[in-house]
Amino acid sequence: MVAKRFVLFLLLASSLFLEDTLSKPGKKKGKPSKDKQNNDDCKGKKCSKPKKCSVEYTSEQIQNQLGLIPQFTNIRGYSFENYRSTEEVITDKSNRTAGSHIYYLIDASSPLDVYHQLLSDEVRYFYMGDPVKILELNNNVSGHIVETVLGDDILAGQNVMHVLERNTWFTALRIEGGPCGWSLIGMNESPGFEFEDLQVGNRTELISLFPEAEQSIIRLTENNE
Template identity: 30%
Template sequence: MKSKIQDIVERLDLQEHPEGGYFKETHRSVGEITEENLGENYKGSRNYSTTIYFLLTSANFSAFHRIKQDEIWHFYDGSPIRLHVITKDGAYHEHIIGRDFEKGQLPQRIVEGGDWFASEVLENNSYSLAGCTVSPGFSFEDFEMKSKKELVELFPDHEEIIGRLTRY
């Protein structure tokens, strides 16, 4: 499995992502939304949308984080993905992104801007290849990760899952 994962990383020219896994930006729209049209949460303009490849392995996870924008996940290959979401009001939801429609999996899932989310590969010794589309376009200025302690203070009812899917 390691050689297959390494082959995908090399063929798609993926780099390590701060939240875990590997990524490569594949599209950044030319058009921009100006700061005055984005609202008070944004500083500066943003492209209309951005898209990345995102590869996660069962040896790793994507840690809880949030962005200001909506993020659309698209499933491509490998094991289904378990997506964990804690909404702005503290509700927890788990979604499986994949292709097994008989098991209720869907190949696409939207995470609303401002919700905290983490993900992991469903099957052992495997990988998940997905795409993520963000609109307005992604900027690391809009990316936030918190420590386990900080997230548990915000969402004490979800301490177990936060503890398992945070890095520090």
């Protein structure tokens, strides 16, 4: 009787051990998983996943959808004015519309923007695509350049909007290497935008005003000496 009970005990213990073994994932032979390969490549460090564009649009699709056309001015890219106020305000020059809004797209084919200024306050909004870097010339900061990044990653310090005060020398550049290959932003001017209110920076004059930003000015101005 004791022997029978001992045999039953062994059978039960073996059954439990086998069940527990089968329930745990074992190591499979063959190639390591992608996660293991990535960890090995990173040598213990956490690998960052390659970023993807938030939308699967091309620059051409956005241009066609929003009616954007090439800008034949010193400020390059593709744009379309989709709003102009019917109200007017009085300025130092003449009456101006109270406000306007422009879609503005920059892609890999757009030449570099140049330093310029406006007679109106401008609010720039980030809509989609790769982040955009705004550079402002300012004598009150070291290096004479204030850098702001427009983008949707606000936790990384990017901004979905930025105010540019009138008479500020600035330029905007798409950050290269982004997954989209283009950037779409909005520009809201108050008073409304007029081409005659846009002034392109003179390289020599800007360097004399902001000497610490000389290299940036040389790169982002036309040779208008």
